[in-house]
Structures are given as C-alpha cells and as structure tokens.
Amino acid sequence: MQFKNYRSKNLISSLTFCAAAFLIFAAATFVRAQDPDDVIRTETNLVQLNIGVVDRQGRPITSLTRGDFNVYEDGVKQTIQRFEPVEAPFSLVLMLDMSGSTINFRQQLKLASQRFLDALAPEDRVAVVQFDAKVKQLTTFGTDRMKTAYAIDLANGKGETNFYQALKFALHELDKEGKRRKAIVVLTDGLDTQLRTYDRQSVSGAQTNEDALKAIRPQESPDLNAVLSAADRQGVTIYPLALPSGDPKRLPLQTPNITGIYAAARARLQHLADRTGGRLNEINQLQYMAQLYREVAASIRTLYTISYQANGVDRTRGKWHEIKIEVAPSELTARTRPGYFAR
Known part of the structure; x- marks a missing residue:
C-alpha cells in the first residue's frame, strides 16, 4: 500500500513537472516567434517630421508656432502631440x-x-x-x-x-x-x-x-x-x-x-x-x-519638428502613407518627407 502511494505521488510530481516545463517552453517559443516589429508597432505609430517653411521668395520662415501647422495623413487630419521650434537642438x-x-x-x-x-x-x-x-x-x-x-x-x-x-x-x-x-x-x-x-x-x-x-x-x-x-x-x-x-x-x-x-x-x-x-x-x-x-x-537650423500619433488610417504593414502639411498663412510653403511605409 505504501509502495502504491509512493508511486502515485511520484507520478503526480512527474506530470506536474512536465506540464510546467511545457508551459515554459511554449512561452519561450511564442516570444521567439513574435515579429520584432510587432513589439514596437505601437511606438512606431508616432511619426516625427522635420519641416522647413519658406515664403514665395524662398526665404525661410522661422517664427511659426504649433497653431500655424495642420498635418494630414492619407487625407485625415492628425493631432499634433509635440512641437519643437527651429531653435531646438x-x-x-x-x-x-x-x-x-x-x-x-x-x-x-x-x-x-x-x-x-x-x-x-x-x-x-x-x-x-x-x-x-x-x-x-x-x-x-x-x-x-x-x-x-x-x-x-x-x-x-x-x-x-x-x-x-x-x-x-x-x-x-x-x-x-x-x-x-x-x-x-x-x-x-x-x-x-x-x-x-x-x-x-x-x-x-x-x-x-x-x-x-x-x-x-x-x-x-x-x-x-x-x-x-x-x-x-x-x-x-x-x-x-x-x-x-x-x-x-x-x-x-x-x-x-x-x-x-x-x-x-x-x-x-x-x-x-x-x-x-x-x-x-x-x-x-x-x-x-x-x-x-x-x-x-x-x-x-530653420527646421521645425512635429510629432503625431497616426490615427484614423489603415495601419496595414507595408502600406504607403502620404503626408501633407498645411501652414498658415496659406502663401507659405512647407517641405518635409512625402510619407512613409507602415511597419
């Protein structure tokens, strides 16, 4: 009887150990299987733009504020989360x-x-x-x-x-x-x-x-x-x-x-x-x-920097996203990168 109890306890301990080992292995496998880009995808939705602005004569304009800029991605207006003037390092x-x-x-x-x-x-x-x-x-x-x-x-x-x-x-x-x-x-x-x-x-x-x-x-x-x-x-x-x-x-x-x-x-x-x-x-x-x-x-030294979290657009990986900047007053011209491919 004691021998049977010992065998039962030993069997339960072995099964418990195997189950735990399997869970650890499965978790490790899942971590390795994740696409590295998936880990940072939320972070990479934050888009940072360096923007130059000139007047009709091509002269740089360096006195604008956050309220003078509107950012559009794929035609959808975005909320500016961070604005840095031209003086920022x-x-x-x-x-x-x-x-x-x-x-x-x-x-x-x-x-x-x-x-x-x-x-x-x-x-x-x-x-x-x-x-x-x-x-x-x-x-x-x-x-x-x-x-x-x-x-x-x-x-x-x-x-x-x-x-x-x-x-x-x-x-x-x-x-x-x-x-x-x-x-x-x-x-x-x-x-x-x-x-x-x-x-x-x-x-x-x-x-x-x-x-x-x-x-x-x-x-x-x-x-x-x-x-x-x-x-x-x-x-x-x-x-x-x-x-x-x-x-x-x-x-x-x-x-x-x-x-x-x-x-x-x-x-x-x-x-x-x-x-x-x-x-x-x-x-x-x-x-x-x-x-x-x-x-x-x-x-x-004439660049502004704007950051925004892309919202209201299709985040399918590999899709091209077009960026458009509007500046007030309207006769000014803004130059930045034309867009990016989603990660």
Whole structure:
C-alpha cells in the first residue's frame, strides 16, 4: 500500500513537472516567434517630421508656432502631440567618405566639414563617422566642437566604399539619442562597393544608358530601403553632399554599363534626400564644398519638428502613407518627407 502511494505521488510530481516545463517552453517559443516589429508597432505609430517653411521668395520662415501647422495623413487630419521650434537642438551624424575616391582632396574635405561645425547651434550634438571598406566612429555625440574638429582631422582611409552599412550604423547610433531631432549629413560619391557589384551584374546586357538604369532599378535596393525604413521610424532627415567623382555626366568613358552604374548611385542619393525630407547637394566644384556645408547647416537650423500619433488610417504593414502639411498663412510653403511605409 505504501509502495502504491509512493508511486502515485511520484507520478503526480512527474506530470506536474512536465506540464510546467511545457508551459515554459511554449512561452519561450511564442516570444521567439513574435515579429520584432510587432513589439514596437505601437511606438512606431508616432511619426516625427522635420519641416522647413519658406515664403514665395524662398526665404525661410522661422517664427511659426504649433497653431500655424495642420498635418494630414492619407487625407485625415492628425493631432499634433509635440512641437519643437527651429531653435531646438539636433543630434547630427557627420559622415565622411574616406574611400580611395577621396584621397586626392582629403585636406580640403576635412577643412570644409570643420566649417560645418561652426554653423551649428551650441547645443547641437554631433558624432563623426568615417567609412571606407570599414565603418569607424571617430567621436560619439557631444557638443565639444574642438574635440569633433580634431576627430575630423584624424579621419583617414582607402579602398572600398561601405556606404550603406555606414548609414545603417549612423542610424543605429542616432537611435540611442532618444526623441531628439535628428539628421545625417554625408559627404560621398554614393558608389557603394557592394551595390556596384550587383549593379554591374544587372546591366551586363544593356545597350543604352536608359536600358541600364531600368535594369538596375536603383530604388528597389534592399540596402537602400532598409536605411529608409530606419530613418522613417526615427524621423531622421538625410542631407547627401554628392562629390563630383560620382557624377555620371563627368565620366570620361560613357558606356551604358558604366553610366548606368553611376546614374543608379546618384539616383539613390536623390531618393535618400527626397524620402527623408532632406536635399541632395551636388558639389560641382571642390572649392565650393565648404559653402555647401554651411548652407546645409543653415537649412537644418530653420527646421521645425512635429510629432503625431497616426490615427484614423489603415495601419496595414507595408502600406504607403502620404503626408501633407498645411501652414498658415496659406502663401507659405512647407517641405518635409512625402510619407512613409507602415511597419
């Protein structure tokens, strides 16, 4: 009898243990099976926009208030939850192309990017990232301009251009800056080594420049769209400064294959700027590089930032959401990113 009781108790204990183990395993499996985007979906519904406003003569307007803006998503008016005036500080990543294509004008490049620092507000936090075959952070975010300028002076490199990996790294670092206003200013020819290899394979049979560009379909690049998705989520505005070495119109030998590759790289830079509300600045002559840097810094200092929780629209993942900004008075023009894909 005692033996039977012992066996019964032992059987119950074993079953209890097995049931508990199963529940733990099932819970762990469920956690692993969740889409990571699902975990942050509520958070990513908060849309952050950097907005520039100009009058009919193109002059920036910097004295507007929250009540002067109306935001529409897919035609539905949204409630502005947070408004920051043009004086609010930014977190900025200054990205420097240190690949082989910039070796001949390094000193000029460094001096021009250091002038960019002079045009920023004192509270703007700046990090510096260089990229060639590798991606390297030269300084973390800070307001010490002398330290940042020294880091720029130390920038060096050669060889390949790991451009899109560098952009992903910069966005990852910006994510640590929380809800601050954010932007990336990147000096490059845009000729990412890995994408260049893929593009070369795509254009192998092209007979004309137009055929080559159609074969590449530059805006469909997974690396490009991964960068845009991360920028959308954080509200990051990207300002490419395009070096003349990447200009397809300056190629000494303009075959369809080569022209297509260069045109695709430049088209991706344009798309980065347009989709994030920035502006592509083409450096036609190197002596104007410092001036363009200062103009970009001045443009950043005229941006308002608005955040809203998207309501009343279809949140289906992958759906494009169009954004429209109205400003009072009506003769003013607002510029921001055109929309985003839902996550």
